[in-house]
Amino acid sequence: MTTQEAAGIQAVDRAFDIVETLTELDGAGVSELGRHLELPKSTVHNHLQTLERNEYVVRQDGEYRAGLKFLRVSETARNQHELYQIARSEVDHLAEKTGEISALMIEEHGRGVFVYRSRGSEAARIDTCVGDRVPIHCTALGKAILAFLPPERRDEIVDRHGLEAVSPNTITDREVLAEELEAIRDRKIASDDEERLSGLRSVAAPILDGSNAVIGSISVAGPTHRMRGERFETELPEMVLGIANVIELNIQHT
Amino acid sequence: MTTQEAAGIQAVDRAFDIVETLTELDGAGVSELGRHLELPKSTVHNHLQTLERNEYVVRQDGEYRAGLKFLRVSETARNQHELYQIARSEVDHLAEKTGEISALMIEEHGRGVFVYRSRGSEAARIDTCVGDRVPIHCTALGKAILAFLPPERRDEIVDRHGLEAVSPNTITDREVLAEELEAIRDRKIASDDEERLSGLRSVAAPILDGSNAVIGSISVAGPTHRMRGERFETELPEMVLGIANVIELNIQHT
DNA sequence: TCGAAGCGTTCCACGATGCTGAACATTTAT
DNA sequence: ATAAATGTTCAGCATCGTGGAACGCTTCGA
Incomplete structure (x- = not known):
């Protein structure tokens, strides 16, 4: 990041950053995300692939969107x-x-x-x-x-x-x-x-x-x-x- | 993992693994999670701290649980x-x-x-x-x-x-x-x-x-x-x- | 009362691994 | 037909996540 504020796992922080801006933008492409997050396309791409493999992100019409698997997590979290x-x-x-x-x-x-x-x-x-x-x-x-x-x-x-x-x-x-x-x-x-x-x-x-x-x-x-x-x-x-x-x-x- | 099946970002895979087993176990501690995922405590701890900083995990009564921030993501994903x-x-x-x-x-x-x-x-x-x-x-x-x-x-x-x-x-x-x-x-x-x-x-x-x-x-x-x-x-x-x-x-x- | 065993946390060194930028396709726009 | 987007692949380097061991702390049981 800009400063060294965070002492967490960078990759994880970024993954969630990506998911969040993905919901804000109502779906987006690799380049668009890269611009918003100031990250190289390759990094974003890498993350999106990982997220998609885990089904937390869905790809349709050449756009990535947040997947409904979050619904599964949130629903069980709420029911607990x-x-x-x-x-x-x-x-x-x-x-x-x-x-x-x-x-x-x-x-x-x-x-x-x-x-x-x-x-x-x-x-x-x-x-x-x-x-x-x-x-x-x-x-x-x-x-x-x-x-x-x-x-x-x-x-x-x-x-x-x-x-x-x-x-x-x-x-x-x-x-x-x-x-x-x-x-x-x-x-x-x-x-x-x-x-x-x-x-x-x-x-x-x-x-x-x-x-x-x-x-x-x-x-x-x-x-x-x-x-x-x-x-x-x-x-x-x-x-x-x-x-x-x-x-x-x-x-x-x- | 056991095999080299996945070509994604390891840290992110693990983060979601942790969240998922967290929901399955209805909340758990560091050691318990480590046992289930066959990971050292330190790694799990590191992840949990990162997830908690991002508010995707909550700590109460010395147990970690999946946070309601997932509700925010899933709700907007669904509404989209x-x-x-x-x-x-x-x-x-x-x-x-x-x-x-x-x-x-x-x-x-x-x-x-x-x-x-x-x-x-x-x-x-x-x-x-x-x-x-x-x-x-x-x-x-x-x-x-x-x-x-x-x-x-x-x-x-x-x-x-x-x-x-x-x-x-x-x-x-x-x-x-x-x-x-x-x-x-x-x-x-x-x-x-x-x-x-x-x-x-x-x-x-x-x-x-x-x-x-x-x-x-x-x-x-x-x-x-x-x-x-x-x-x-x-x-x-x-x-x-x-x-x-x-x-x-x-x-x-x- | 005192160990023993469990927990979460901190530390540090190693080396795997995520990051990056450039080059490559592929599509869309001009 | 050219240009400018896009997504994708690749490989090298430095980073950063990893995991073992050591540290306190609480909770047991003797």
């Missing part, structure tokens, strides 16, 4: 989360009952990963997709997790990723965040007032396992004009909390 | 298939209307990949999952695709993968297969009479794009006792064909 298996139908349920979008998040590497999402009948247009990774401090889902992490993990995450302003309403001050997390711990409810996306509000609750460690969170999200007053303050929080409790009970029974 | 975007809701529709399991398949590297699946109210218990890759000759979905591939691709696939007997009913004779594919081309309908799984029958139709090339297939599958007579011979085929036509129309309009 007991939380996903259990929460899935409950998230569907929540979406149906509220008519809005409901989602499940798990934290990884200090970021929030959307693991599942279900759309109710009135659901807003899609903003995020399953698999998306967002800064953890700017979502109700993320804050619900953050609030219940052990303090040292919490600090570590904020130190590493900072508090980037994703929207005008994003919390960017550590003090303010700390207070909000405190409040979240009290109510077991987090909310997001257009902190990630203007026009979008959401309500979330953490999911704790048998030993009271957070393993994820669930939420309901919708356009601000539908998320206000009694509904936003009381109704939805109670619903979300109710479903969260159901999930927690199911988790402890397995 | 126009077919998936369009067929998804129609497959849901088909599952609802029939009460059975409905699925979407795309061919990759000569195998059939389950890209999406929807369960109706009466749906049989789960047998395969999204992301699973099955021999293409033993499913209605696979045969529907195979029948409409260009003859040279067809031969190439059969040559490479053979006709393994997956169940007692699997077609293992090239002649027999050729005849069946001929019939499938006539009706635009393929069926599977317990050829992959005993007790499971299914009906599938190919999806062709604007230039009459197969891009995938859809199906309905259920327990044999519900899949017989008029329903199996006429009703379901007509429904599947109908939905397939809807999808094809939508595809050509984009």
